[in-house]
Amino acid sequence: MYGCEWDEETGEVSGFERYGYDGEDFFALDLKNEQWIAPKQEAVITKNRLNHNRALMASMKNYHNQICPDWLKKYVNYGSSVLRRTERPSVSLMIIY
Numbered sequence: 296m297y298g299c300e301w302d303e304e305t306g307e308v309s310g311f312e313r314y315g316y317d318g319e320d321f322f323a324l325d326l327k328n329e330q331w332i333a334p335k336q337e338a339v340i341t342k343n344r345l346n347h348n349r350a351l352m353a354s355m356k357n358y359h360n361q362i363c364p365d366w367l368k369k370y371v372n373y374g375s376s377v378l379r380r381t382e383r384p385s386v387s388l389m390i391i392y
Contacts, residue, residue, distance in 0.1 A: 297324075299363035303371075310359020326359055 297312040312324035322331055322338040322345070329352055333342035345351060371378075 297359075299359050299367060301364045301367050308360055308364045310355075310363055312355065312359070324355060324359075326356060329356070 296315075297310075299308060299310040301308050310324075310326050314321045314323065316337075320334050322333045322335075322342050325332050331342045331345040333339050
């Protein structure tokens with residue numbers, strides 16, 4: 296699971312990326328500390344390999360702090376007319392025999 300959150304009022308952005316296996320958390324990205332964390336011992340090898348890949352971390356930071364919020368803002372803007380609508384939707388039914 297991955298994505299980002301954007302606070303429209305403060306402009307604060309936070310990204311997340313988590314991986315699971317067999318219904319349990321396996322490893323996750325900690326963007327603030329720029330490292331991967333592994334709550335399960337089985338994920339430590341993967342976590343260590345990912346933590347040594349600085350290019351991947353730079354790419355993850357760019358995605359979660361720039362690209363993802365830009366797309367999120369774009370989609371919110373696309374749907375704003377529907378989201379901010381105050382009139383009740385109308386429904387009609389036509390029966391054809």
